[in-house]
Amino acid sequence: MDATILIVEDEKNINDVLGFTFSKAGYKTISAYDGPSGLDMCLNEKPDLVLLDVNLPGMDGMDVCKQIRKTSNVPIIMLTAREDEVDKVLGLELGADDYITKPYSARELTARVKALLRRATSENTNSQPKENSSIITSGDVTINVDRYEVKKNGKTLDITLREFELLKFLAEAPDQIFSREVLLENVWGYEYLGDVRTVDVTIRRLREKIEDDPSMPRYIITKRSIGYYFNKI
């Protein structure tokens, strides 16, 4: 496995430990210690995944994330020291794929990195158009499963890998209600670790993109106190 992970973390000992952990797990790692050089490295070295601390000198992790998202869909995991940052980290406009709260276990972080990379890789191997592209249509929304593409009224939407995976999972079983835990396990690819906000926030982001009125969704419906389902129109 020769995926490259960019570690952007100003605390040198944490950066070193992360580098060591992922080298041992068989990845190539590169390190940056402030926001601007992290952004530079991401754009120039084109890593396969970015671990991005929120509190960084020069430019904070959220701004770095926003800047990266202007040109790249590289998987990003935000490292946050505070619980109250989580909502901001997962915010609609930011576009991070995941986050982990310090102190984190190396095992949990490695599991998340692996899951994200696995999905990113299957995206690349599926990027060749196939003859029998499988297409799911509902109302004005068209999901091309093989091409990782979502269109609304014929216009391609700018959608992250995680948002796509979630939409695809729901749309492949229309009208079937899934709990947040089940979605977390199947779409995020790791065992349920106690925080289902990730699911809610990703649903919110998806609605912003595919619904005419995100406050009155027609496609992704909330089943109160149970979960979510995709409505085939």
Ligand code: CA
């Ligand atoms: Ca820091």
